[in-house]
Amino acid sequence: MTFEKFVFYVFAAILVFAATMVITRRNPVHSALFLVLAFFSSAGIWLLAEAEFLAIVLILVYVGAVMVLFLFVVMMLDIDLATLRAGFIRHMPLALLMAVVMAVELFMVVGPGNFGLDKVPAPVAQAADYNNTESLGSVLYTVYMYPFEIAAVILLVGIIAAIGLTMRKRPETKFQDPSVQVKVKKADRLRVVKMEAED
């Protein structure tokens, strides 16, 4: 077994283990942390495939930002497992059906019909000066310029929509207006009263 193969199997084993733990742990915080571990191991596998930009961005975006917010929410929730389990048996047939459909779909896409050692040639190792970031960028900003820009605009619309949803006036909240705070002069707050000295 070559060293690369060994590293791949180590990362793949951790990935499968972590992914299983995500869906089997009772505590949602543990599940979220195992998902972080799963992201790390898949980033390791991407590094092995010489896609260092994607690997680092996966950690930067998903581990560094998305999962932090995820944990933020999950930690604040008071999840009652009993009510979650209440409908387990009732929803079982529908859930099973969906699971089977998804499994079949997955099998059709990534099953032995499309993937396998005989279907895909072994990737050739890139030269030492190969720069994944540069090659990705040059393709993204030339060949795939329009899809890239359209995706960016869709994301921007999503951001604005999400912010718009939270923009509601709540009269009971106390809000400090910094511009008003900054503009305050001494005369607004302080009144010097001249008084005759009492004797």
Next chain:
Amino acid sequence: MESLIALWEWLGTNLIVLQILIKIVVIVAPLMLCVAYFTYAERKLIGYMQVRIGPNRVGPKGWLQPIADAVKLMFKEIVIPTKANKTLFLIAPLLTLGPALAAWAVFPFSEGLVLADLNAGLLYILALTSIGVYGVIIAGWASNSKYAFLGAMRSAAQIVAYEIAMGFALVGVLVAAGSLNLGEIVRAQQSDAGIFGWFWLPLLPLFLIYFISGVAETNRAPFDVAEGESEIVAGFHVEYSGMPFAVFFLGEYANMILISALTALLFLGGWLSPLPASWVDGVFLLGDGIHWLFLKTMFTGFFFLWFRATFPRYRYDQIMRLGWKVFIPITIVWILVVGLMVVYQFAWFS
């Protein structure tokens, strides 16, 4: 000497793992020493700024104080709160220290003096500094304590906000240098103008924003609401004692040194001499070298201590306003300006 060099080269070809391990030790051991004496410098400097003497009992002028502190913390009992999540409680400090140390792997100390000359070094640093927050969040949650949890929540919101500003500031550096490789970024700052050729001048707003975001990311005063001793006791590490607390402490100071060194590297020319290269090339100590990086790191590190002695803690809504409504718009505008400067080959980029 020659046999040592021969042995080193033999290691590089035959036992490269051992060679890399030696390199890691050579980076981490002085770093830990720096961390220890950074705490001493902090206590002394803040002492002087507040007209006190600071630690002066252990060793001459208190020089052995950090050692005494380390020994004390090592022998203290590790108290684990009842109902705390034991595994996560003990992993959390490691998650703070680990990324702070791992980031040094791509850090170029001088021309060619780097452990891993990564193409995407800047991204790697950004990714690793962004996962440091897990230590704080997990510590706050696993402690099973209100105060620790409040500290963790504050820290999570703050770090996510400032990470964006930090990332945009680094995008400016990336545009100016045209590379993600940290060594290339320093080389791009080399010019005949010396100190005026470094990126701090054309990227001045990004330089300030990067450093201030760095202070916020390391949870240091005036952004230390995650600790906030006056309102939530000590925030996320209120339940920690002994060695786990010491590891948190190490992580915080290692992160401060990392941010100082990165600021020196990305905006203050790294190992480059502040004098024009044509004047001092080859002159002893005035030319480029690792000592300039140390001096610049100390200079930026000093600001961390100065801030702590000077500024009162920010109010929470002010922190959020500064991050989202002030820093992010400024960085976006300045990225555009930098882009125009590079396209039209203005002064620094010709």
